[in-house]
Amino acid sequence: MKPPSYLVAILVVGFCFALRIPLEADPVSHILVQLPLLAWSGVLITPNGTGRRSEWNRGGVATLLVAFFTIIFWMLPRSIDAVLSSPTMELAKFITLPFGVGAPLAIGWARAHPLLRGIIKAEVVSMLGVLAFLYIHAPVRICNAYLVSDQHRLGYGFLFLALGLSVFWIAPLFIVHTKRAVMPTKTPATA
Template identity: 35%
Template sequence: MTQLLVGLIMIIFLALPPVAKIMESVMIIHMHMQMPMLIIAGFLIAKVFQERFPGFFDKWNRNGLPGIMLFIIIVSFWTLPRTMDEALNEQSMEVFKFISLPLLAGIPLRDSWKRLEKLGRNIVVILFTILFFAMGWLYVDAPVQLCNNYLVIDQIILGWGFLTTAICFVIYLGYVFFVDPSKYE
């Protein structure tokens, strides 16, 4: 219940016009802070859904794959320059952002992560590492504005944000592949 409350408060706080405005005024904060926070809010809310509808999740997300696919699709969708622009220009897209990221990304992520095997989890991280390197390269190297609402410098910053996060994922993968936890645990 506490998690549900925290999650809902997070969504309401992030949706407050001054908060949304300030976060969306900086491209990287829009994509790398507001959006992940919405996913985290959904992640927290997920527990109530899992408890109320265990049958639904067991039936449709038994091995975690459908959920993680949904998560990947939603997150990939929101990494596109066009979708960010639309969220800023169209009220309906902004509403969709606030619904899709918690409900269609946050909740399936929590439900799927525990159901996935270690290999599956690592594949997801590898996938996002590749995606982040690609998006980083795109945003850093694009000679023109990709979003009408943001300057070229904003997209270069976002590009470096993608690249540095991808490097962190690589470090994580290195940690998972080279450190044997059975030596310590």
């Protein structure tokens, strides 16, 4: 029996909250573990088909943009620093990641055109590359709360994530889907 997904979501958020001190002590676990988990909890609490008919969200564009801007906000180094010095920001993080990233992403993704999905995937890989590039080579400390060496590790974390996601997204395309191969794999009739 699978537990209901909202229960998993509560467990995930609870885990992130209970272990927030050790998780946030290291930027790698903070940014690459805690933040994605919180966003994932938002995906879990979104029932399939939410807002499927809304005219306001045709193509999922509006909700994807909500997720985009929320992610951008949490990508700012100063937002991450603020979390560590202000309980209000910590609270904001626990609210906006599930409801501002996870849920809108789930709603928008379901309705997004395959091409839009493809573009987003490609851009995600690119942007993780950018972050890796900048964090590995930044000569200044980007976050006051973290060490320069942590910053470098985070940079490599972004790099591995980018590579991992590329493989994860591309590899299935090499697997032959016999059901999908409806068209004859033959050259069209030659005259």
